[in-house]
Amino acid sequence: GVFLCCKYAIPAMTANGGGSIVSISSMSGVRGVGYSVPYAVSKAGVIHLTTVAASQYTSQGVRINCIAPGGVDTPQMRGSTASAEAFSGRNEGHPMGRVGTADEIANLVLWLASDEASYVSGSTYIIDGGAWASAQ
Template sequence: MAGSLQNKIAFITGGGSGIGAATAERFAREGATVIICGRRLDPLLAVEKRIKQQGGSVNSVVADVSNETQFIQALEKVSNDYGRLDILVNNAMAFTWGGIEDMTTEQWHENFTTSVDGTFWGTRTAMKLMRQSGGGAIINLSSICGALGTAYMAGYSASKAAVVNFSRAAAAEGARDGIRVNVITPAIVETPATAGMLSDDNSRQNTEKLIPMGRVGQPEELASAITFLASDDASYITGTELPVDGGRSAVLITALD
């Protein structure tokens, strides 16, 4: 049986670990040819090896999405090599910790270069390429931090809020050309980026108490939602924000034991 992404050409940023890697593996199982992008080759090759062992089609490209030229060239090369681009997942992220009073302007901007500038560059390029081939799907990754204030993560929170409203505008512009743009909003997911927040039993338990489902998310669970939005099953969905957060954004406060 053909998968939900059969014969699609998909580009995933931050594809060497976490949500990006899980999404790449899921896309490949669904029949897509997957191009995974990241700044370091070794993690990409590890994901590539797993996908190929499962019979999937995948290639790696080293590019920094916070570098406009590198990112655009990587996307354009995929379109030239394969004749089109059907799916873009803007998953790469970067953030800095720190209180507002102590945050430098440089640290503030570090939160935006990958999450906002990179998402803009990727979406702009993908929309041009997808318009030429009759449409496509763009899925941008935000965060619950973009919806709720998070102390000591003001820059990251602001950047992820920007991703949501940018995506709505892009959806409005792309709709008539068959280009769908949607946002996934996770809470905490068990990835290398969150390892420090879950480094001991006490930290994990305190985090899990805040989540109605009582556990942190897994990358594969985010990959399932991303796959749905990338597929034709979501053909009439654009401009939406889909929380995948165990119910965290649905509650003001929890008193679960």
Template structure:
């Protein structure tokens, strides 16, 4: 993983940071890049603890706030971010990785409303609630020295399917498209405040979400074969893009949807 040392020395928060997926890779990437204060959350307390242990293996002196909870719960989101700000006195980087893919492909007519609500509560509403809480905190602080007037940086995780569509995924595609345009709108609203808001659109990434069942693996094969690189990406490859967007090296990048998909969307 590329090093962004001296660029990521503030306080970071990562949602959806449990396990071995993108969020965990981002959290560990922050610490490898010099960040010594980090807050992480995930709905799964066991995998969240695993991420915390991995962070402390990288840097035993890192200060880690870990709190399990449901990212779709407004009260939890607000309480968690308030605790982050009280503990660390600021918030410089925020990455929203919590998301679900759905257990199977399903067309709109066949999708129960409860499944639709669950998917959007996590993918879109959870990102929206998190962004709102993060922006509130960032507006209370001044820019760090040597950060090119950057008061804060938020990166949301969308998807290649927020840009293009595929069969049997209408609700998922819509939830990720919503994240992209939410990102753009927040970027417009808070540029004058010195806050950058961008998103990353991963392709098929090798995570527990994409390898959870034979049915899911079979459903993803066409997407892998369409992409010119013809392979799954790794969480670390997405994390590298996220860390770049957080850093001052991306100081003139605002409201961008960075595609990390092995070329899927160019076909």
């Protein structure tokens, strides 16, 4: 997935003067949550791939960053809960009283891909409404 996209996109980007790659990981890649070792390890790999690739290609004009979202209100998340009550229960323990939206994640992707973030490369952004900070 992410490796192959980088493998083929980076040469084209460097040949055209640069570009921006924004990979999507997960909070599971930052801290394992215990329910899926393969998932957590693969998401940690995305974070480290981002860091290493940025260290190699930022000087060639390719900015590479990563987003590690926490819970996001998506059909997949809603489908993983047995009922509306179970879904709303996820919100009760959250510092903001809710999970994020897909638009909130997309807005961060948009900013990182834009010229407004021209000095940003090699970073991973946790976007979880303060859940990670509150757990520490």
